[in-house]
Amino acid sequence: MVDYQKTAADRGASSLETGGVDFMLEVNIKKELPGFSLDVAFSIEREILAILGPSGCGKSLTIQCIAGLVRPDQGRIVLNGKVLYDGQLGINLPPQSRKVGLVFQNYALFPHLTVGENVAFGIQHLSKAEIKDKVTILLQKMKLQGLEGRYPHQLSGGQQQRVALARALAPEPELLLLDEPFSALDTQVKEQLLYELYELHNYYRGSVLFVTHNVAEAYSLCSKMAVYGGGKLLQFGGKQDVVEGPATLEAAKLLGVENFLQGIVTWQEGNEVWVLVKGLDREVKAVVGDNKKIAKNQPVILGIRSEFLRITASSSENTFSATVSQVVEEVTNYTYCFNFPDVQDLHLVARIPKQEGALLNPGSAVYLNLPQDKLFIIT
Numbered sequence: 001m002v003d004y005q006k007t008a009a010d011r012g013a014s015s016l017e018t019g020g021v022d023f024m025l026e027v028n029i030k031k032e033l034p035g036f037s038l039d040v041a042f043s044i045e046r047e048i049l050a051i052l053g054p055s056g057c058g059k060s061l062t063i064q065c066i067a068g069l070v071r072p073d074q075g076r077i078v079l080n081g082k083v084l085y086d087g088q089l090g091i092n093l094p095p096q097s098r099k100v101g102l103v104f105q106n107y108a109l110f111p112h113l114t115v116g117e118n119v120a121f122g123i124q125h126l127s128k129a130e131i132k133d134k135v136t137i138l139l140q141k142m143k144l145q146g147l148e149g150r151y152p153h154q155l156s157g158g159q160q161q162r163v164a165l166a167r168a169l170a171p172e173p174e175l176l177l178l179d180e181p182f183s184a185l186d187t188q189v190k191e192q193l194l195y196e197l198y199e200l201h202n203y204y205r206g207s208v209l210f211v212t213h214n215v216a217e218a219y220s221l222c223s224k225m226a227v228y229g230g231g232k233l234l235q236f237g238g239k240q241d242v243v244e245g246p247a248t249l250e251a252a253k254l255l256g257v258e259n260f261l262q263g264i265v266t267w268q269e270g271n272e273v274w275v276l277v278k279g280l281d282r283e284v285k286a287v288v289g290d291n292k293k294i295a296k297n298q299p300v301i302l303g304i305r306s307e308f309l310r311i312t313a314s315s316s317e318n319t320f321s322a323t324v325s326q327v328v329e330e331v332t333n334y335t336y337c338f339n340f341p342d343v344q345d346l347h348l349v350a351r352i353p354k355q356e357g358a359l360l361n362p363g364s365a366v367y368l369n370l371p372q373d374k375l376f377i378i379t
């Protein structure tokens with residue numbers, strides 16, 4: 001997965017100059033709707049948070065509560081020390097008083113206004129000269145120079161979404177809310193915009209909440225991830241911790257983990273845990289974080305992302321004899337499905353970069369390694 005945070009950092013880009021403002025967002029809200037209840041709490045500080053989850057899990061509702069478009073039933077939302085909503089104190093600021101920018105999937109530009117007029121829409125209180133300067137800078141940042149006089153219908157989807165971003169940024173919001181902003185765009189345009197959005201974050205400096213279904217898209221852009229399921233926060237944390245160490249089976253599946261093994265804990269020493277894998281009748285070693293203690297004989301599920309399995313030349317720790325049952329050739333990987341001799345109902349999927357070896361045909365026997373630091377344990 002591309003990591004734009006790393007690529008920008010490698011070039012020495014910085015988003016850390018905040019002029020003394022904290023850019024802290026605290027959200028703790030409950031909302032009951034017919035047949036659905038939302039109950040989430042999280043906080044972020046001057047960073048990009050991706051909210052990830054299946055359709056109907058409450059992602060957009062969270063965004064709408066923060067933007068002031070939907071009133072929660074209970075809780076509190078605080079942005080940079082300003083209370084936007086407090087159920088007990090009866091505070092519920094209107095959207096225009098929240099300093100929050102919002103971009104939806106479907107651009108929502110004003111069709112009768114030009115690109116320049118759309119971008120200037122939220123900054124009419126400024127002088128003409130200030131508006132002109134700001135629009136010029138934003139159009140330049142969003143690579144829209146020369147398109148200022150066009151109308152939305154004269155723009156491509158990617159250009160329209162850039163205008164929507166510029167319009168949201170013009171009033172200098174302290175928080176930018178992006179609700180599936182790229183889902184209507186094709187892959188190439190989406191990737192370009194993801195990169196530009198990350199670049200833009202260096203300029204913008206505030207926090208960003210980014211709603212998506214797509215794990216790779218989330219990982220590329222965010223530093224933190226919130227995984228939603230059925231109106232609840234299943235997991236929240238740094239993106240690598242979340243993607244490589246899902247806390248529950250539901251979160252793991254939502255995060256695209258394909259490989260799960262049942263087992264029983266046989267031994268723990270420090271952060272190393274040995275698990276006897278059902279069916280394989282062999283132990284694997286996994287590394288757990290945060291000094292987590294797991295009782296001996298406790299049934300657990302081991303998980304590992306398909307990208308982390310490796311084919312090795314010989315048998316060693318955490319390595320099993322396996323047979324290729326299916327292969328799919330992709331642009332940069334071979335995706336293999338493996339069976340295990342004498343074991344029913346156990347299949348593992350591995351994505352192996354092509355440069356790591358020639359194509360293996362179905363029926364090939366290999367050693368399959370499950371790296372201990374990439375195996376995670378769900379109790």
Ligand SMILES: Nc1ncnc2c1ncn2[C@@H]1O[C@H](COP(=O)(O)OP(=O)(O)OP(=O)(O)O)[C@@H](O)[C@H]1O
Nearest residue numbers: 033034036053054055056057058059060061062213
């Ligand atoms: N105004 C509303 N009135 C009643 N129910 C609503 C309203 N808005 C949303 N819901 C319901 O709340 C739940 C969460 O909706 P939400 O739009 O937040 O989902 P989502 O996670 O953003 O899904 P998607 O990815 O499909 O956009 C859904 O069951 C939806 O039907």
